[in-house]
Amino acid sequence: NPYAGLVSRLRAAWLSGKTRPMEYRVAQLEALGRFLDEKKQEILEATALDMGKPPFEAEFSEILLCKNELNTALNNLSHWMKDEHVDKNLVTQLDSAFIRKDPYGVVLIIAPWNYPIHVFLVPLIGAIAAGNCVIIKPSETSKNTERLVAEVLSCYLDNDCYAVVTAGTQETTRLLENKFDYIFFTGTSSVGRIVMAAAAKHLTPVTLELGGKNPCYVSDTCDVQNVARRVAWGRFFNAGQTCIAPDYVLCSAKMQEKLLPALRKAIADFYGPNPQESPDFGRIVGDKQFQQVQALLHSGRVAIGGQTDEKERYIAPTVLVDLQLSHPIMKEEIFGPILPIVTVANVDEAIDFINSRERPLVVYAFSSDDKVVNQVLERTSSGGFCGNDTLMHVTLTSLPFGGIGSSGLGMYHGKFTFDTFTHHRGCLHRNMGREALNALRYPPYSRQKLGVVRAASEVKRRGVCTLL
Amino acid sequence: NPYTGLVSHLRAAWLSGKTRPMEYRVAQLEALGRFLDEKKQEILEATALDMGKPSFEAYFTEILLCKNELNDTLNNLSHWMKDERVDKNLVTQLDSAFIRKDPYGVVLIIAPWNYPIHLFLVPLIGAIAAGNCVIIKPSETSKNTERLVAEVLSCYLDNDCYAVVTAGAQETTRLLENKFDYIFFTGTSRSPSVGRIVMAAAAKHLTPVTLELGGKNPCYVSDICDVQNVARRVAWGRFFNAGQTCIAPDYVLCSVEMQEKLMPALREAITEFFGSNPRESPDFGRIVGDKQFRRIRALLCSGRVAIGGQTDEKERYIAPTVLADVLPTDPAMQEEIFGPILPIVVVANIDEAIDFINARPQPLAIYAFSCDSKVVNQVLERTSSGGFCGNDTLMHVTLTSLPFGGIGSSGLGMYHGKFTFDTFTHHRGCLHRNMGLETLNALRYPPYGQQKLGLLTATFEIKRKGMCTLL
Numbered sequence: 014n015p016y017a018g019l020v021s022r023l024r025a026a027w028l029s030g031k032t033r034p035m036e037y038r039v040a041q042l043e044a045l046g047r048f049l050d051e052k053k054q055e056i057l058e059a060t061a062l063d064m065g066k067p068p069f070e071a072e073f074s075e076i077l078l079c080k081n082e083l084n085t086a087l088n089n090l091s092h093w094m095k096d097e098h099v100d101k102n103l104v105t106q107l108d109s110a111f112i113r114k115d116p117y118g119v120v121l122i123i124a125p126w127n128y129p130i131h132v133f134l135v136p137l138i139g140a141i142a143a144g145n146c147v148i149i150k151p152s153e154t155s156k157n158t159e160r161l162v163a164e165v166l167s168c169y170l171d172n173d174c175y176a177v178v179t180a181g182t183q184e185t186t187r188l189l190e191n192k193f194d195y196i197f198f199t200g201t202s203s204v205g206r207i208v209m210a211a212a213a214k215h216l217t218p219v220t221l222e223l224g225g226k227n228p229c230y231v232s233d234t235c236d237v238q239n240v241a242r243r244v245a246w247g248r249f250f251n252a253g254q255t256c257i258a259p260d261y262v263l264c265s266a267k268m269q270e271k272l273l274p275a276l277r278k279a280i281a282d283f284y285g286p287n288p289q290e291s292p293d294f295g296r297i298v299g300d301k302q303f304q305q306v307q308a309l310l311h312s313g314r315v316a317i318g319g320q321t322d323e324k325e326r327y328i329a330p331t332v333l334v335d336l337q338l339s340h341p342i343m344k345e346e347i348f349g350p351i352l353p354i355v356t357v358a359n360v361d362e363a364i365d366f367i368n369s370r371e372r373p374l375v376v377y378a379f380s381s382d383d384k385v386v387n388q389v390l391e392r393t394s395s396g397g398f399c400g401n402d403t404l405m406h407v408t409l410t411s412l413p414f415g416g417i418g419s420s421g422l423g424m425y426h427g428k429f430t431f432d433t434f435t436h437h438r439g440c441l442h443r444n445m446g447r448e449a450l451n452a453l454r455y456p457p458y459s460r461q462k463l464g465v466v467r468a469a470s471e472v473k474r475r476g477v478c479t480l481l
Numbered sequence: 482n483p484y485t486g487l488v489s490h491l492r493a494a495w496l497s498g499k500t501r502p503m504e505y506r507v508a509q510l511e512a513l514g515r516f517l518d519e520k521k522q523e524i525l526e527a528t529a530l531d532m533g534k535p536s537f538e539a540y541f542t543e544i545l546l547c548k549n550e551l552n553d554t555l556n557n558l559s560h561w562m563k564d565e566r567v568d569k570n571l572v573t574q575l576d577s578a579f580i581r582k583d584p585y586g587v588v589l590i591i592a593p594w595n596y597p598i599h600l601f602l603v604p605l606i607g608a609i610a611a612g613n614c615v616i617i618k619p620s621e622t623s624k625n626t627e628r629l630v631a632e633v634l635s636c637y638l639d640n641d642c643y644a645v646v647t648a649g650a651q652e653t654t655r656l657l658e659n660k661f662d663y664i665f666f667t668g669t670s671r672s673p674s675v676g677r678i679v680m681a682a683a684a685k686h687l688t689p690v691t692l693e694l695g696g697k698n699p700c701y702v703s704d705i706c707d708v709q710n711v712a713r714r715v716a717w718g719r720f721f722n723a724g725q726t727c728i729a730p731d732y733v734l735c736s737v738e739m740q741e742k743l744m745p746a747l748r749e750a751i752t753e754f755f756g757s758n759p760r761e762s763p764d765f766g767r768i769v770g771d772k773q774f775r776r777i778r779a780l781l782c783s784g785r786v787a788i789g790g791q792t793d794e795k796e797r798y799i800a801p802t803v804l805a806d807v808l809p810t811d812p813a814m815q816e817e818i819f820g821p822i823l824p825i826v827v828v829a830n831i832d833e834a835i836d837f838i839n840a841r842p843q844p845l846a847i848y849a850f851s852c853d854s855k856v857v858n859q860v861l862e863r864t865s866s867g868g869f870c871g872n873d874t875l876m877h878v879t880l881t882s883l884p885f886g887g888i889g890s891s892g893l894g895m896y897h898g899k900f901t902f903d904t905f906t907h908h909r910g911c912l913h914r915n916m917g918l919e920t921l922n923a924l925r926y927p928p929y930g931q932q933k934l935g936l937l938t939a940t941f942e943i944k945r946k947g948m949c950t951l952l
Binding site: 028030067068069070072073077078080081084085087088099100101102104105110112113115117118194202205206209210212213214216217218221223235236239240242243246282283284285291292293294368379380381383386390392394395396397398399400401402405406407408409410411412413414415417418419421422423424436437438439440441442443444445446448451454455456457458459462463466467470471472473474475476 | 540541545548556676692711867882890892910916925926
């Protein structure tokens with residue numbers, strides 16, 4: 014296996030205990046911070062080349078949000094690493110009972126191309142903070158960023174413990190034949206199944222950040238222009254290539270009529286009359302993806318946009334109406350700058366529509382009436398949820414980010430990333446003496462002993478009065 | 482698929498929302514409590530028939546520990562279920578940000594035979610508390626308990642939402658072809674292959690799993706210890722349930738001097754516990770089945786039988802046995818023993834013991850005995866395992882506040898207490914913003930500009946604490 018040597022080398026570094034001391038982890042994390050600062054220009058250029066990512070967007074998602082995660086980890090690492098002392102019962106009163114935060118060992122992070130720095134770096138922060146050795150496999154689809162990371166990261170991180178592997182599909186399959194102690198995968202559901210099946214062979218725990226079609230319910234009671242701006246922002250950011258983008262809108266026919274001009278205005282406000290000339294609108298990452306997204310345009314009726322330019326891999330910010338469920342665009346995650354609107358009679362129909370499909374990474378609901386937003390939250394199931402906005406819930410490091418069902422398994426961001434890459438080891442340290450306390454549990458057994466054992470270890474139900 | 486109808490039936494109940502209200506969950510949990518109280522005698526009898534489980538042991542593990550988990554849950558459920566508010570940044574100050582505790586849906590619990598009530602009931606408590614519908618598959622190996630559970634549990638729990646399925650290996654494979662929203666599997670690691678099969682089946686549906694497996698739990702005894710206390714605690718852990726315990730000390734690592742001291746101490750402990758002929762003691766169990774009996778008996782040709790070694794095939798009795806001078810190549814060191822045999826492997830010192838442990842798959846538990854806390858801490862620090870206990874055996878899993886789970890081939894995931902509730906809960910990150918206050922959002926919209934970026938950064942950024950900049 015072409016990667017067996019690399020994995021062994023990292024495993025040896027792991028067994029040496031090098032990654033355990035806090036000072037070491039802090040040094041590596043600070044080096045990551047310097048990478049983001051010193052290579053900022055290179056990162057903006059690489060992502061611009063890869064998918065026309067506007068530098069503002071790249072700076073926000075690839076630098077700022079990453080530095081926030083870095084600082085959250087650095088600000089809290091000593092607290093997160095500490096043994097967590099837990100409540101004890103009568104029997105263990107005099108003992109030491111705590112949760113030890115152990116690293117897993119050698120972990121693998123596989124990242125996709127759409128936010129190519131962010132989506133490997135944020136997991137990497139948690140993996141390093143938790144004391145693991147890490148192999149990073151960036152996406153071969155975002156070629157320029159892949160090259161940058163492969164060439165440059167090794168100048169910042171300790172090469173004994175962290176390595177970047179560049180690999181296509183075939184080689185990634187071979188990489189996955191090796192035994193890892195944790196696998197963190199971000200990508201599509203179909204590949205997610207393959208990764209989990211490979212992990213199953215070694216009983217390797219996994220986090221899978223996958224995707225789906227994120228519904229966006231817009232009630233009749235809302236500020237239409239605000240909604241249009243927030244939805245357009247979420248849909249067209251990074252030319253729609255965002256796993257948490259609103260994938261389609263559900264609203265009444267009346268609301269659709271109001272939304273269309275509002276969306277038209279928002280798009281014009283954002284990108285001008287010809288978005289192809291705007292420096293603030295991205296491109297599709299590759300020819301194959303361009304063809305895939307372009308094919309979805311033959312669904313329903315183009316209400317806004319619809320223009321494409323194959324040479325530039327440009328697809329205009331587009332809104333489609335009059336969709337049927339059988340249309341291709343309603344069957345797969347769009348991952349492009351196209352927003353279909355599906356009309357429903359009311360919120361109940363919208364909720365039934367959402368619940369009859371695979372559970373998405375996020376559900377969005379817009380309403381001036383809190384009760385309506387809460388209804389949608391209460392009666393649906395999704396990775397995450399945002400009321401009255403899009404994308405914003407993932408910018409809070411205090412909220413867990415992850416999928417459910419086919420949109421994923423596990424969660425991260427902030428402390429949740431540290432916890433993902435940490436084995437929570439239950440520990441009890443008792444006294445060598447005080448044997449009399451233990452005598453109750455030893456054979457020969459007796460009813461009397463049982464009574465005392467029970468009294469010493471039972472947990473009673475609180476707040477239940479017995480009236481005599 | 483023979484189980485598709487049942488799974489659909491439970492899925493319909495799940496979609497009806499029946500299991501969501503707290504009152505409903507409390508009622509189901511209280512019913513489980515009545516099951517444990519009213520069927521106590523039947524449980525003691527069934528487990529006695531299945532593996533000669535002494536009633537003291539059955540009461541302790543199958544009733545008392547389960548009731549503790551039940552009460553812990555009932556005492557805390559409303560708190561665990563609540564939305565958890567989280568810290569907000571400047572941008573979201575006026576918003577509502579919280580973690581919603583959502584059930585997964587229809588979950589499957591597969592249990593083994595050695596603690597046949599406990600090992601389905603404790604996960605079940607968490608699954609019900611978290612609002613799920615549940616299919617329980619008890620072990621066909623503990624036949625009497627399986628029958629009891631299949632016949633009786635349905636009288637206590639809501640049959641729309643909870644079902645017991647009796648199935649052998651083939652039928653379980655068919656059961657696993659269905660899509661579940663969570664699978665909780667406890668098995669013996671003697672077949673880590675079964676854990677792999679469950680995870681591979683789960684992978685087809687991207688179903689999250691918890692796997693409680695096993696391994697060979699090492700027990701290091703340093704030269705500095707109270708030998709008689711150590712002998713009692715190790716013997717208790719090893720011979721409880723006739724050794725059929727996933728967290729039992731599987732083998733001892735100690736110096737040749739300590740082996741010499743341990744032997745008479747173990748002999749004394751065994752006699753104190755079970756009398757001069759353990760076969761006549763009512764407090765010592767039997768092996769669950771003929772197949773398992775023969776497997777364990779074959780391990781006796783390892784090292785030298787220093788204590789015990791007697792067997793009786795008809796009764797499936799294996800005496801409390803200690804093997805001395807066992808080599809790493811001996812049969813007893815090739816697989817999890819899961820029987821009342823304790824091999825002692827001699828090592829030169831603690832470093833050799835730690836290297837020995839680290840050269841092998843990560844176990845469910847590591848035990849270390851020493852009067853010197855530093856020695857105990859060294860073993861803890863330099864090894865990796867599911868859990869750890871210093872100066873005793875088994876006790877760490879009786880605290881509901883400690884997570885219980887494996888690592889590597891000993892398992893994945895954790896439970897007990899709130900950790901069970903969390904296992905069966907999807908933690909849904911939620912942000913509820915205002916429909917108005919749009920000016921705050923304007924900074925992030927195109928057309929982009931350097932000035933906007935500066936302001937956006939100022940409102941979003943998290944600064945590194947405690948870093949002074951000396952100008």
